[in-house]
Amino acid sequence: MRTETMAASDKYEAVIGLEVHAQMLTETKLFCGCSTKFGAEPNTQTCPVCTGMPGVLPVLNRKAVEFAVKTGLATRCRVSPYSRFARKNYFYPDLPKGYQISQYELPLCEGGYVEIVLDGAVKRIGITRIHMEDDAGKNIHEGAGNYSFVDLNRAGVPLMEIVSEPDIRSPREAAEYMRKLRSIVRYLGVCDGNMEQGSLRCDANVSVRPVGQKEFGVKAELKNMNSFRFVEKALEYEIKRQIQVLEEGGKIVQETRLWDSAAGVTHSMRSKEEAHDYRYFPEPDLVPLVTGQETIEAAASSLPELPDALRGRFVSGYGLPEYDADLLTSEKSVAGWYEEAVKAGGQPKAVSNWMMGELMRLLNEEGKSIEECLVRPAQLAGMLQLIDQGTISGKIAKAVFEEMYRTGRGAGDVVKEKGLVQISDEGAIEAVIDEIIAKNPAEADRLRVGEEKLMGFFVGQVMKAMKGKANPQLLNELLKKKLR
């Protein structure tokens, strides 16, 4: 039952669908032989075809079809045996032909889904369609006075547009869905997933409706969100904005809104009335694309083990929680590293904890990927064994691991060289305990009469004096014996 005090945001539910553009990792462009390499001097990777000169014609890049088919299969889509290209017409200086060659009525892939994991639960997000299209160039406004420059290196680079069903219900789900797509295309090797460089881009359709209502609300289309964080932030902002408009008795207008990451707001770019009429029609310069069963089967047989399958295997085979399994399988290289460490004798959950904790923290600090990591999986397994054997404590292990991370040396070497072996000698620990009690007689008395929280103080003091090397279990036992 709803009450007066219920927050406005709880009365509404967001409905979100994403359109993700993924740049395909082909060597050459979608309709000509120009290189797709990023970062070249402006207009050095162009030819008459991708600059839209008179009389030239597009020729479809078969590799791009293969990549799109793979992506379709990996997202459980039906691959259409007969698809068509269509022209999407609009004027813009970075669009040399005056139209984009896309797919409209008959896309290559339809009707799939991906799974995301949120708060330990698995949710399916439907994929409406995946189609191919060519990218536009870039307008450059700096250093040109009253003019702008156009760089057509990107014009014609192959894109997949992956359109989701309106199954997403929160900004977090949206970001998670994006991460999952990124993970899939990277597993497949069909896209590098780099959002900053724009090889993975995202537009969102978002609306809100009162909880329980079936019909969708009026939607806004959000553009210009070039990181996972911005996808989440922009959606959060937009949902709040729409709820506020409705709460104040206003109406949502259908429009395209631009996310301004600096200001943290979205603002209106164009209304429905100003929306382009793209005048789609079948591309007469290309014959219909026939994708035979052999092509589909060849693509299917070349698919690697995908993140969802791997996640399932990590849960059932290693007994990992969904959360761990999802995180460890988001990157093929991370998953591979994990499996190697377990194979080398690391206890599965312990390996997971160390990877998601220390290893990821250290890599993130330096912005490095796991491929660049000096520690090898077997070395982590070796260190875990030292903990199990009681040679080092978990606490010391952190220091050991950091040293391993920096130097690439094994745990045994590091422990020996730095003298980090755990002290389990009762006499040695007792001697230090006595020393500390002698220095802090008042605190010792208070603990003896029941001020339990001082226990921590004494553990800390002894550890400090022993440079953290005391066997913590033993230390606890001995302290209790002496101070009770």
Added chain:
Amino acid sequence: MKLNELTIAEVRRLLDNREVRPREVLDDVYGRIDEVEDRIKAYITVTRENGYAMAADAEQAILGNRASLLTGIPVAVKDNLCTKGVLTTCASKILHNFIPPYESTATGKLKEQRYLLVGKTNLDEFAMGSSTENSRFHTTRNPWDVERVPGGSSGGSAAAVAAGECIAALGSDTGGSIRQPASLCGVVGLKPTYGRVSRYGLVAYASSLDQIGPLTKTVEDSAILLSAIAGHDPFDSTSAPVEVPDFARVLGQEIKGMRIGVPKEYFTGGMDREVADAVYAAIRKLESLGAMPVEVSLPHTGYAVATYYILATSEASSNLARYDGVKYGFRAEGKDLMEMYRNTRAQGFGAEVKRRIMLGTYALSSGYYEAYYKKGQQARTLIRQDFEKAFEQVDVIVTPTSPGAAFRIGEKATDPLQMYLSDIFTISANLAGVPAISVPCGFTAGGLPVGLQIIGKHFDEEAILKVAYAYEQSTEWHARRPSL
């Protein structure tokens, strides 16, 4: 007799027998151009220097016994075919300064054979028109009566052939643009099957209808030139991967027993009396050669013109979007991007081109697409099926090429609909994709040529060439030359 008056086959013999040199043929061609071009205005650009350089090359090939059929033959090329390093304007202000850095596949094949490029011929702007009056540069005159139009859009090529300003020419045909001017100028014009000749480098008007083809003095030359330019091209996905026969081989074969379809819908009035008489006489002539006239029905003929003007203009509206002043060609300045676009296109395109862009834009607009473009596609299918059915009964179909002989300059210029109707008999072949040829079949009392159109099955150019050759050889029409 001057060398410029000869056919490809005749010049070939002289060149191969070393009786004349390529340069001498060119001397006579350019001599004729000097003599009559100010009255005919067939050319936009005369490439004299280029031509002589190519002649030197051709001579070397002939002396080295490396000559092929077109080595050293002076050919005129319609100015909507891209020629590397040679101005290619489409008779439009918007491309008034465009020099392509690439060669069309069709002219490239001629270049491989070391043909001689005489110059680039006049046309209706972007091949949109039936009289060359829509050229932004000048109107070409009909060599049979310089007060009359040569037809269009390949009017420059047809007039150049008729006036002896070249040995042969290339044109393009979207709705009759080779056949109608061939008919009006008393020469042979052939539109190949859609897909027979690569469109790469042909500046697109309507991509699903455009075909490049020869304009020649004789049927034999037509076969020779078609053999040279035909064939699958990896740079044009719509070019057909079918074998190219030696078209000249079938010439001279008997037509006895061939069934000649006479479509009743084409002979219902609306055509000039003298044209009808000439065509009926031609049918009787074919009968006397042993062919059997059979009445056939093409029931959707009445929809052809309307269908054409929906589909061709729809494609044109998109094909011409690239002329935006950004990358090449004409640019009119403006205070911002939108104004630059507007000024460039307003000043750069002529009235007929703008009319067709607007018509096509309208037909593709959301809300009208179903009623116009989609309906047009359906009608096109019906028209194609008409031909498929008719060709179950007959080998070729004969019709007049044009409902009237050459009209006076200015006579139809102010009435676009009247102008559109001059293509009423030729449009269907483009919509159906079938090949068709126009051969001279008589003269009006006023001394103007009349053309007979022979239409064939898909990829059966051999049949129409065979019938056209048999007819030509049994008549004297092709031997007449205009007195200038």
